Amino acid sequence: MKPAHSTRPGYLEQSPAVKARFDKIKQREVILEVRNLGKRFVTAQGEVDALRDINFSIHRRELVCVIGPSGCGKSTLIRILAGLENHTSGVALLDGKPIDGPGQDRGMVFQGYSLFPWLTVKKNVMFGPEMKGHGWEQAEREANLWLELVGLSKFSDAYPHQLSGGMRQRVAIARALVNEPRILLMDEPFGALDAQTRAKMQSHLMEIWRNIDVTILFITHDLDEAIYLADRILVLKPNPGEVHELIEVPVPRPRSPAQFSSPEFLATKARLEELIHPAAKAEKNEAEEEQNGTPHLIRFTNVNDNVE
Amino acid sequence: MSAISRQLNKLMNADSSIRTLYGVASFLLPLLIWCLVSYTPFIWHPKVLITDVGGVDYFQVGMLVDKEMFASEMANMSVALQPLPAGTPANPIYLPAPHEVAQALYNGFANPPKQADTPSMPASIWHSIQIIFWGFLISSVIGVPLGIISGTYNRVGRLNEPFIEFFRYLPAPAFGALAVAVLGIYDGPKIAIIVIGTLFQQVLIIANTTRKLETTIIEAAKTLGTRNFRLLTRVVVPGILPDLYRDQRILLGWAWTYLIVAELIGTSTGITWFITQQARYQHFDNVYAGIMVIGIIGFGTDLLLAKLGKRLFPWDRTQDKS
Incomplete structure (x- = not known):
C-alpha cells in the first residue's frame, strides 16, 4: 500500500480501472431519483418514521444493493418504489416522472414465491405482455425468449409447484423482465434459497444484467452478496430508517467468487460490518445476554451416558 | 427429475391404495355390527316371531310378541296342558335386516309401489334432486360473487358481513310458515328454505377463503x-x-341436510314424502332404503366432485394432503 493512501480507509481506494468505470456510470442518465423520501406510520404507540430523508439516485445499467439491519425500512423503500406502498414525504422519480402506484415500468421480484400457481411457467411469463394488451402469439413469443434466457425452456409447461426454489425465482425474474422494465426491483430474492443455489443465482443474475439493458435495485441482508453483486451499496440504519452511507464498491469487474478474499472485498466488508454491527452495540448486546443469563440445563440422561 | 417423480408417484399410489382399504373398512365395520345384531339370534332379538300359535287364542302366525310375554304364555300353556306355541327370536319391526333393506332398495327401483297413494322411489328422488339443484344454484348465484367481492374489497365486506353473521343464526326452518305464505305450498318454499340455509354461510365462507389468498400474489x-x-x-x-x-x-352437503325439513313444508314431496308414507305403512325396510339413497347420492356426488376437482385443478397441492 502506498503511504499516500494509508490515511484513507481501504474501501475508499479505487484502482484506476474501477474509478474509470464509476466515472462512466455517472455519465449515464439517471433512471431513478429519490429525494427526501420519508414514510411515517401511525401506530398505537404514536408516529413512527420508517424512512426519513432518503436521498440517492441510480444511473442506467447500474446495480445497486440496499443493505441494513432488520427494521431499517429497506423493504418499505423498495415497496414504495414498486408503488405498493405510499410515501408520506419527498419524491421518487423514475425517468423524471413521480412514482404513483405500481406499473410495468418497474419489475419486482419478491422473496416469497409470488408466481401464479394456477398458471404454467410459460403462462406466468406471458401474464405481463397479456396485461399490456399483446396478443397471445406475441406474448408467447416473448415468454419463450425470456424462458430461454433464464434457461427454463424445458419447463415451460410445468406448474410452479413442480419447480425447485431457484427455478421459481428464475421464472419470477423472467416474468418481471419480459415487460422490459426501466428498473428491476428485487426484494431479498435469494433469501429463501440454500447457499449453493444462492451462489448460482447470483452469477446467473449478473449474467443477465451484463446482457440486458436493465438497472437493478437489489435488497439483501447478506454482506457478501451485496459486495459481490453491487456497483454501489446503499447502507441504511434503523429507527428511523436513514441513509448511513452510499458505498462505491472497489472490487473490479467482471466479478468472480475468487474475489471474496481480495483486499478490496475484505476492506468493503469490514466497513459494512462496522456500519451495520457497531462495536459498542455488540458489546451492549453481549452484556444484555450476560444479564439474562445462559439457560440453565438440567441433565435428563444417565450420568454415565456421555456423548463427548 | 422424472425418476424422482415416478418414485414419488409409486409411493403415493401405495399410500392411496391403503387409504382406499381403510375407506372400505370404515363402511364394512358398521355393516358388520348391523349384520351381527340382525343375524345372531342371541344378540338382542327382544321379540319372538310366532310360527305356531299352539293353544294361545290371540296369537297369530307372523305376529311379533315380546320375549317375556311369549315365555309367560309358554308357561301358561304347559300348566293348562295345551299345545305349546312356537316361535323364533326376532328384532323389532323398526330394525330390518341388511338383506331386507337391500331387497327394498332393489324393489324401489325395479318395481312400482304396491299402494296407489305412495310415490315411487325414483320419482321421489328425482324431485328431491331438483329441489336441491335449484336451491343450491340460486344460493350460489348470489353467494359466490358476493363472497368473493366481500373478501376482496374490505368495505363491501364490512358493510354486509355483520348482518349476514346475525342472519345465519336464524334457523332456516323457522322461515317455513313465512315461505309458504309468500311462495305457496309447492316447490317454492322448499327451495327457499334451502337457499336460506345455505346462502348466508356461503357468503361468509367464501369471503374468508378469498381473504386467505396470498397478498404477494x-x-x-x-x-x-x-x-x-x-x-x-x-x-x-x-x-x-x-x-x-x-x-x-x-x-x-349442508344443502342436503336442509332437504328433509324443506320438503315437509307445504305439501310434503320428494324423498321425504316417500319416507313418511312408507313409515306410515310400517314398511321400515323402505324407510331405511329411502334414507340410504339420500346418503348414497350425497356421498356419491361429493366423491365425483372430488375426482373432478383433481382433474380441473392440477396445480392444487392442498388436495394431495387430504
Missing part, C-alpha cells in the same frame, strides 16, 4: 400491470378457485 400481479376488475377476474378468482370449489362441495 396480488402484489405481483399489480407490478405486472393488472388493475381493478382484471385483478379480480385474472388473479383473485383463479387464485382461490380450488378452495372455492372445496367450499362449494361442503356447502352442497
Whole structure:
C-alpha cells in the first residue's frame, strides 16, 4: 500500500480501472431519483418514521444493493418504489416522472414465491405482455425468449409447484423482465434459497444484467452478496430508517467468487460490518445476554451416558 | 427429475391404495355390527316371531310378541296342558335386516309401489334432486360473487358481513310458515328454505377463503400491470378457485341436510314424502332404503366432485394432503 493512501480507509481506494468505470456510470442518465423520501406510520404507540430523508439516485445499467439491519425500512423503500406502498414525504422519480402506484415500468421480484400457481411457467411469463394488451402469439413469443434466457425452456409447461426454489425465482425474474422494465426491483430474492443455489443465482443474475439493458435495485441482508453483486451499496440504519452511507464498491469487474478474499472485498466488508454491527452495540448486546443469563440445563440422561 | 417423480408417484399410489382399504373398512365395520345384531339370534332379538300359535287364542302366525310375554304364555300353556306355541327370536319391526333393506332398495327401483297413494322411489328422488339443484344454484348465484367481492374489497365486506353473521343464526326452518305464505305450498318454499340455509354461510365462507389468498400474489400481479376488475377476474378468482370449489362441495352437503325439513313444508314431496308414507305403512325396510339413497347420492356426488376437482385443478397441492 502506498503511504499516500494509508490515511484513507481501504474501501475508499479505487484502482484506476474501477474509478474509470464509476466515472462512466455517472455519465449515464439517471433512471431513478429519490429525494427526501420519508414514510411515517401511525401506530398505537404514536408516529413512527420508517424512512426519513432518503436521498440517492441510480444511473442506467447500474446495480445497486440496499443493505441494513432488520427494521431499517429497506423493504418499505423498495415497496414504495414498486408503488405498493405510499410515501408520506419527498419524491421518487423514475425517468423524471413521480412514482404513483405500481406499473410495468418497474419489475419486482419478491422473496416469497409470488408466481401464479394456477398458471404454467410459460403462462406466468406471458401474464405481463397479456396485461399490456399483446396478443397471445406475441406474448408467447416473448415468454419463450425470456424462458430461454433464464434457461427454463424445458419447463415451460410445468406448474410452479413442480419447480425447485431457484427455478421459481428464475421464472419470477423472467416474468418481471419480459415487460422490459426501466428498473428491476428485487426484494431479498435469494433469501429463501440454500447457499449453493444462492451462489448460482447470483452469477446467473449478473449474467443477465451484463446482457440486458436493465438497472437493478437489489435488497439483501447478506454482506457478501451485496459486495459481490453491487456497483454501489446503499447502507441504511434503523429507527428511523436513514441513509448511513452510499458505498462505491472497489472490487473490479467482471466479478468472480475468487474475489471474496481480495483486499478490496475484505476492506468493503469490514466497513459494512462496522456500519451495520457497531462495536459498542455488540458489546451492549453481549452484556444484555450476560444479564439474562445462559439457560440453565438440567441433565435428563444417565450420568454415565456421555456423548463427548 | 422424472425418476424422482415416478418414485414419488409409486409411493403415493401405495399410500392411496391403503387409504382406499381403510375407506372400505370404515363402511364394512358398521355393516358388520348391523349384520351381527340382525343375524345372531342371541344378540338382542327382544321379540319372538310366532310360527305356531299352539293353544294361545290371540296369537297369530307372523305376529311379533315380546320375549317375556311369549315365555309367560309358554308357561301358561304347559300348566293348562295345551299345545305349546312356537316361535323364533326376532328384532323389532323398526330394525330390518341388511338383506331386507337391500331387497327394498332393489324393489324401489325395479318395481312400482304396491299402494296407489305412495310415490315411487325414483320419482321421489328425482324431485328431491331438483329441489336441491335449484336451491343450491340460486344460493350460489348470489353467494359466490358476493363472497368473493366481500373478501376482496374490505368495505363491501364490512358493510354486509355483520348482518349476514346475525342472519345465519336464524334457523332456516323457522322461515317455513313465512315461505309458504309468500311462495305457496309447492316447490317454492322448499327451495327457499334451502337457499336460506345455505346462502348466508356461503357468503361468509367464501369471503374468508378469498381473504386467505396470498397478498404477494396480488402484489405481483399489480407490478405486472393488472388493475381493478382484471385483478379480480385474472388473479383473485383463479387464485382461490380450488378452495372455492372445496367450499362449494361442503356447502352442497349442508344443502342436503336442509332437504328433509324443506320438503315437509307445504305439501310434503320428494324423498321425504316417500319416507313418511312408507313409515306410515310400517314398511321400515323402505324407510331405511329411502334414507340410504339420500346418503348414497350425497356421498356419491361429493366423491365425483372430488375426482373432478383433481382433474380441473392440477396445480392444487392442498388436495394431495387430504
